[in-house]
Amino acid sequence: MLNRIVIWGASGHARVVTDIIRLKGDYTVIGFIDDINPERSGEQFCAARILGGKEVLHDLFASGVRFANIAVGNCSVRLKIAELLIKHGFQLVSAIHPKAIIAQDATIGSGSVVVGGSVINSGVFLGACTIINTGATVDHDCILGDGVHVGPGAHLGGWVVIGRAAWLGLGALVRDRVRIGAGSIIGMGSVVVRDVPENVLVYGTPARVIKEIIVDDR
Numbered sequence: 001m002l003n004r005i006v007i008w009g010a011s012g013h014a015r016v017v018t019d020i021i022r023l024k025g026d027y028t029v030i031g032f033i034d035d036i037n038p039e040r041s042g043e044q045f046c047a048a049r050i051l052g053g054k055e056v057l058h059d060l061f062a063s064g065v066r067f068a069n070i071a072v073g074n075c076s077v078r079l080k081i082a083e084l085l086i087k088h089g090f091q092l093v094s095a096i097h098p099k100a101i102i103a104q105d106a107t108i109g110s111g112s113v114v115v116g117g118s119v120i121n122s123g124v125f126l127g128a129c130t131i132i133n134t135g136a137t138v139d140h141d142c143i144l145g146d147g148v149h150v151g152p153g154a155h156l157g158g159w160v161v162i163g164r165a166a167w168l169g170l171g172a173l174v175r176d177r178v179r180i181g182a183g184s185i186i187g188m189g190s191v192v193v194r195d196v197p198e199n200v201l202v203y204g205t206p207a208r209v210i211k212e213i214i215v216d217d218r
Contacts, residue, residue: 002028003026003066004027004030004066004067005021005028005030005065005067005068005093006029006030006031006032006033006060006065006068006090007021007031007033007071008033008035008068008071008072008085009032009033009072010033010034010037010040010043010045010050010071013071013072013073013113014071016071016113017069017071017095017113018046020097020113020116021069021093021095023097023098024095024098027067027093029046029048030065031048031049031050032045032048032049032050032051033050033052033053033054033056033057034050034052035054036053038052038053041053054084057084057088057090061088061089061090065090066089066090066091067091067093068085068090068091068092068093068111069092069093069094069095069113070082070092070129073131075147075148075165075167075183076147076165076183079129079147079164082128082129082147091110092110092111093110094108094110094111094113095113095114096108096112097116097117098116099116100114100115100116101118101120102114102119103120103121103123103124104122105122105123106120106122106123106124106126107124107126108126108130109126109127109128109146110128110129111128112128112129112130112131112132113131113132114132115131115132115135115136115152117134118132118134118135118136118137119136119137119138120132120137121137121138121139121140121142122140122141123140123141123142124141124142124144125142125143125144126138126144127145127148127164128146128147130144130147130148130149130150131148131150132150133150133152133154134152134153135152136150136151136156138150138156138160139155139156139160139176140159141158141159142156142159142160142161142162143160144161145163145164145165146164146165147164147165148162148163148164148166148167148168149167149168150162150168151167151170153170153171154168154170154171154172154174155173156168157174157176157178158177159176159177160176160177160179160180161178161179161180162179163179163180163181163182163183163198164183165182166180166181166182166183166184166186167184167186168180168186169186169188169189169190169203170189172186172187172188172189172191172192173191173192174186174192175191175192178192178193178194178195178196179195179196180192180195180196181196181197182198182199183198183213184196184197184198184199186202186203187201187202187210188203189203190204190205191205191207192206193206193207196209199212199213200212200213201213
């Protein structure tokens with residue numbers, strides 16, 4: 001019998017993650033956790049069922065479920081959920097699409113998601129619970145902290161460093177050797193040619209700081 005896995009999240013990104021896990025064939029998806037919409041408990045989703053919110057974790061673990069993935073786009077929320085799952089004893093499993101291109105020496109942290117068509121080149125380090133979305137590329141020697149989300153079609157040059165829980169929007173471009181601070185958001189289609197401080201929103205061509213980000217804004 002395949003290892004059983006629960007997926008936290010029950011929206012569009014969860015569909016993508018579920019498809020990747022089923023394509024790989026190493027785990028059986030036994031259901032989904034939705035801690036935001038309690039009224040969805042019992043609802044059918046992606047040929048399985050929404051099991052409830054975080055209150056089901058104890059019973060799931062007691063029933064022998066040991067593996068989880070977090071299909072939540074919000075970076076800081078994803079990391080908080082990861083802490084909760086680990087506290088309950090779950091092992092975070094990465095979902096890596098069979099048609100992603102990944103260098104042999106790349107390091108991918110636990111609980112990460114690497115979507116089809118993406119490229120991760122030599123010497124790359126991805127922290128835990130990162131997302132490399134559809135068609136994104138991460139060039140050689142980049143370092144991405146825990147919880148980073150690289151959006152669809154975004155491209156990083158070599159030696160880019162991205163801090164914990166930063167978000168790069170769809171189609172963003174980051175020049176080689178640029179550093180992006182923790183918690184910052186790079187707007188869709190932006191071209192980043194210089195370092196970005198922590199906890200700011202930047203966008204444009206070239207990208208510039210628009211405002212500081214308050215924690216409650218994420």
